[in-house]
Amino acid sequence: MQIAKYFGASVIGTASAENHDFLRNMGADEQIDYHDFKVEDVVMDMDIVFDSLGEENTRRSLQTLKDGGKISLHTWGCQGAGAGAGKRAQH
Structure with a gap:
């Protein structure tokens, strides 16, 4: 931050x-x-999201990114992050 x-x-x-x-x-x-x-209901068009929780939070955070936005995961064992883990978000 x-x-x-x-x-x-x-x-x-x-x-x-x-x-x-x-x-x-x-x-x-x-x-x-x-x-x-719910952050995905009130935040949109983010350039970057720093996610320290992973899992469901990551899936929800991906919804707040603008096209080409990025997510940076800072978690231990972010299992369940799914297809978005380690990839650039493309809407």
Whole structure:
């Protein structure tokens, strides 16, 4: 998040509401409470997604990418990521 902000990116972070201050302190311009919203319903046309959860989250995150967008997985054993794992997203 901090590196993205350093390079001028607009950053959206997802976390429970109790962790939104942490996201703001890390540089997130917007915070989404994943208890209240599905990120794929409120975020679209992302250039890049950094996914630290894998599995179902990866499948959902792929839906937020714009054509040619990229996803970067930072997980241990991201089994179940499916066809999107390690590939560029092409819609």
